[in-house]
Amino acid sequence: xxxxxxxxxxxxxxxxxxxxxxxxxxxxxxxxxxxxxxxxxxxxxxxxxxxxxxxxxxxxxxxxxxxxxxxxxxxxxxxxxxxxxxxxxxxxxxxxxxxxxxxxxxxxxxxxxxxxxxxxxxxxxxxxxxxxxxxxxxxxxxxxxxxxxxxxxxxxxxxxxxxxxxxxxxxxxxxxxxxxxxxxxxxxxxxxxxxxxxxxxxxxxxxxxxxxxxxxxxxxxxxxxxxxxxxxxxxxxxxxxxxxxxxxxxxxxxxxxxxxxxxxxxxxxxxxxxxxxxxxxxxxxxxxxxxxxxxxxxxxxxxxxxxx
Amino acid sequence: xxxxxxxxxxxxxxxxxxxxxxxxxxxxxxxxxxxxxxxxxxxxxxxxxxxxxxxxxxxxxxxxxxxxxxxxxxxxxxxxxxxxxxxxxxxxxxxxxxxxxxxxxxxxxxxxxxxxxxxxxxxxxxxxxxxxxxxxxxxxxxxxxxxx
Numbered sequence: 295x296x297x298x299x300x301x302x303x304x305x306x307x308x309x310x311x312x313x314x315x316x317x318x319x320x321x322x323x324x325x326x327x328x329x330x331x332x333x334x335x336x337x338x339x340x341x342x343x344x345x346x347x348x349x350x351x352x353x354x355x356x357x358x359x360x361x362x363x364x365x366x367x368x369x370x371x372x373x374x375x376x377x378x379x380x381x382x383x384x385x386x387x388x389x390x391x392x393x394x395x396x397x398x399x400x401x402x403x404x405x406x407x408x409x410x411x412x413x414x415x416x417x418x419x420x421x422x423x424x425x426x427x428x429x430x431x432x433x434x435x436x437x438x439x440x441x442x443x444x445x446x447x448x449x450x451x452x453x454x455x456x457x458x459x460x461x462x463x464x465x466x467x468x469x470x471x472x473x474x475x476x477x478x479x480x481x482x483x484x485x486x487x488x489x490x491x492x493x494x495x496x497x498x499x500x501x502x503x504x505x506x507x508x509x510x511x512x513x514x515x516x517x518x519x520x521x522x523x524x525x526x527x528x529x530x531x532x533x534x535x536x537x538x539x540x541x542x543x544x545x546x547x548x549x550x551x552x553x554x555x556x557x558x559x560x561x562x563x564x565x566x567x568x569x570x571x572x573x574x575x576x577x578x579x580x581x582x583x584x585x586x587x588x589x590x591x592x593x594x595x596x597x598x599x600x601x602x
Numbered sequence: 603x604x605x606x607x608x609x610x611x612x613x614x615x616x617x618x619x620x621x622x623x624x625x626x627x628x629x630x631x632x633x634x635x636x637x638x639x640x641x642x643x644x645x646x647x648x649x650x651x652x653x654x655x656x657x658x659x660x661x662x663x664x665x666x667x668x669x670x671x672x673x674x675x676x677x678x679x680x681x682x683x684x685x686x687x688x689x690x691x692x693x694x695x696x697x698x699x700x701x702x703x704x705x706x707x708x709x710x711x712x713x714x715x716x717x718x719x720x721x722x723x724x725x726x727x728x729x730x731x732x733x734x735x736x737x738x739x740x741x742x743x744x745x746x747x748x749x750x
Contacts, residue, residue: 356612363619367626367668391626391633393644393660407657546616547750 306509308516320524341464341560346552375409436467443470466563482522489515617746618675624742690744698736
């Protein structure tokens with residue numbers, strides 16, 4: 295049964311100090327990254343340059359782009375209403391346009407309605423996302439981590455911390471950090487979904503909980519909710535860095551230019567319909583290019599910037 | 603190079619969705635700051651015939667708002683030969699004018715009357731924030747169209 299009693303929803307909550315600590319942790323990471331990259335941009339290394347017919351490579355189809363922005367809108371509403379439930383009366387101003395008004399109790403009740411109703415849409419979107427990417431567009435493999443991602447990450451972390459050359463190996467469609475974000479988001483959503491179902495108990499489906507178990511569920515729900523907020527904030531931070539604008543544009547237009555494809559991506563690790571084969575000159579030029587994983591030893595092009 | 607029908611279709615959907623998100627964020631901001639005197643999404647829901655209170659009305663309003671946004675995006679994609687931010691702004695102005703026309707002829711919940719019967723101050727407090735939001739809506743649509 296949906297509980298609208300505010301007091302029952304605040305017992306076992308994550309302390310505000312800890313919530314703030316999680317958010318500050320992410321803010322610190324972004325700040326360090328921003329300052330570090332303001333002074334030192336890594337060189338792109340590795341990969342094989344190819345001819346790109348039409349100078350366009352298809353990155354996202356229309357379903358994937360609609361999914362992305364629908365997820366943005368729905369997750370945004372779920373997060374806003376969730377934070378308003380976490381701190382009753384504090385964030386309701388941001389939800390006034392959605393009918394949240396009145397006393398704190400009645401506003402929280404409407405927040406809960408938004409928070410739970412949007413979950414059905416979220417679930418539907420995730421199902422569509424999985425079916426589409428695995429069965430229809432068959433691009434699911436591009437997000438699966440591989441060995442090369444481990445070596446790439448080590449190379450980049452060493453370079454970032456100053457223990458190695460400041461290089462960034464060209465990657466597949468998604469680099470290691472994007473994959474970590476994707477699976478981190480998935481993990482958070484699974485845990486939030488399980489704990490949320492227990493707390494929400496739609497149609498009385500869930501068994502009765504002891505107060506201790508309920509508090510544990512609520513604590514886990516809060517912790518992973520703030521981790522999710524941090525991940526989403528990180529996603530937006532990296533997306534709006536000017537160096538990533540060509541990739542950001544592709545989530546609107548669906549394509550990236552041939553220059554961006556050859557500059558940022560390794561055609562051996564991301565085969566697309568739009569990318570061609572290495573030209574004769576490039577075959578010669580890339581004969582000295584290191585294999586993926588050892589890409590840091592080969593410098594094949596001029597530095598432009600990094601993605602993470 | 604002329605845009606193909608499928609490209610225009612994709613552009614229209616993307617422009618509609620992105621413009622709707624941009625306007626949603628702008629509506630959230632102007633409402634939170636107290637500049638907009640109505641609750642936008644419950645208002646849209648009630649204008650388009652939904653019944654109920656609070657969240658349920660707003661949910662219908664959000665659904666209609668995004669659906670109409672996508673339809674508008676498709677119209678923008680197919681009617682305009684070239685797409686620019688200025689073209690989008692003009693399109694937003696037309697959308698805002700349609701809302702003004704509705705408010706001039708009919709009233710809606712949360713309002714005391716039509717534009718003619720309300721005080722000038724109330725009318726301005728309603729129309730100026732909406733003009734800003736629809737301006738951003740159109741500009742976002744034009745921007746996506748321009749970059750496509």
